[in-house]
Amino acid sequence: MSDFYKKILDNNKQWVEDQLKIDPNYFKDLSQGQNPPLLWIGCSDSRVPANEIIGAKPGEVFVHRNIANMVVHSDMNMLSVLDYAVNALKIKHVIVCGHYGCGGIKAAMGNNSIGIIDNWIRHIKDVYRLHHQELNAIENENERFNRFVEVNVIEQVCDLAKTSIVQSAWKEGQELTLHGWVYGLNSGFVTDLNVNFSSNKDLDDVYQLEF
Secondary structure, eight states: OOHHHHHHHHHHHHHHHHHHHHOTTHHHHHTTOOOOSEEEEEEOOTTOOHHHHHTOOTTSEEEEEETTOOOOTTOHHHHHHHHIIIIISOOSEEEEEEETTOHHHHHHTSOOOOSTTHHHHHHHHHHHHHTHHHHHTOOSHHHHHHHHHHHHHHHHHHHHHHSHHHHHHHHTTOOOEEEEEEEOTTTOOEEEEEEEESSGGGSOGGGOOOO
């Protein structure tokens, strides 16, 4: 057994002991079910842990993560998480959280082939294509990179609003608001991009579904 593997097993035991010292019923209560108010759609990057960033406890955040926090309309994994969060857990907020320095976003700015992930990166490149005039006008590469991170989050929030899952919830009068954030790896702070949807009225007519 490697030292790293043994360490993480030992860490788990220590964590359990620490929680039980604080609350002997911690795991018993946690096992009774979950009622999180929030779905977090974030990047798979190991430096962006949802619970820790917002100081949430286990049971308070339902989480879906993928490369570059994408909302792809044909991604059954993401849609299944979204459907369960909205229709079963009745969450009230969905946050799409990107982060500055995102490797997926950086890859989408170039043309190097990485492997099978090229097919996923293409969805991010589509976002660049939609915003190429604004992005290409930014001469500083790092500033362009940061802005691409931001516009990608904005587009993903819009794509969430376009889903039948979210629009059906709004039609039924369910309280549900979508938000877009960007996390700063070098500061720890999140930036609220002020892109918030609580109905489909801000979408183009072609995306507004009738039920």
